[in-house]
Amino acid sequence: MSDCLFCKIAAGDIPSKKVYEDEVCYAFYDIDPQAPTHFLVIPKAHIPSCGAVTGENSAAVAHIFEVIAKVTQELGLTDFRVVSNCGPQAGQSVPHLHFHVLSGRDMTWPPG
Numbered sequence: 001m002s003d004c005l006f007c008k009i010a011a012g013d014i015p016s017k018k019v020y021e022d023e024v025c026y027a028f029y030d031i032d033p034q035a036p037t038h039f040l041v042i043p044k045a046h047i048p049s050c051g052a053v054t055g056e057n058s059a060a061v062a063h064i065f066e067v068i069a070k071v072t073q074e075l076g077l078t079d080f081r082v083v084s085n086c087g088p089q090a091g092q093s094v095p096h097l098h099f100h101v102l103s104g105r106d107m108t109w110p111p112g
């Protein structure tokens with residue numbers, strides 16, 4: 001999608017600090033980290049949010065979770081949180097599906 005911030009980041013049109021990339025997804029450090037380690041994993045294809053996952057695009061989501069396991073292992077992260085906000089009331093500010101991976105500090109529950 002041409003006017004989507006994360007489509008532009010995935011395409012390299014807007015610079016970001018890459019964590020991992022393959023043909024399906026892109027992972028990069030969050031510009032406003034909320035933990036000592038905080039990166040985002042996004043599908044390269046535009047999916048608006050978790051609420052738009054279907055049988056047609058869910059393979060990318062499964063792949064992203066494989067990537068999260070692989071990258072966290074490579075970074076030596078044993079304890080981490082994966083978050084996807086869906087909709088503005090839940091805190092979604094960028095309407096392109098993304099999974100936050102947060103690690104390196106104590107986490108509270110329930111989230112705010």
Ligand code: 5GP
Pocket residue numbers: 005016017028029030031032033040084085091092093094095
């Ligand atoms: P959301 O609020 O939608 O759950 O998460 C969006 C995340 O994207 C936020 O944590 C925000 O800091 C991050 N973000 C927004 N714009 C940029 C950007 O241009 N570059 C990077 N690396 N992260 C961004």
Ligand code: ZN
Pocket residue numbers: 001004005006007008045046047095096
């Ligand atoms: Zn997009």
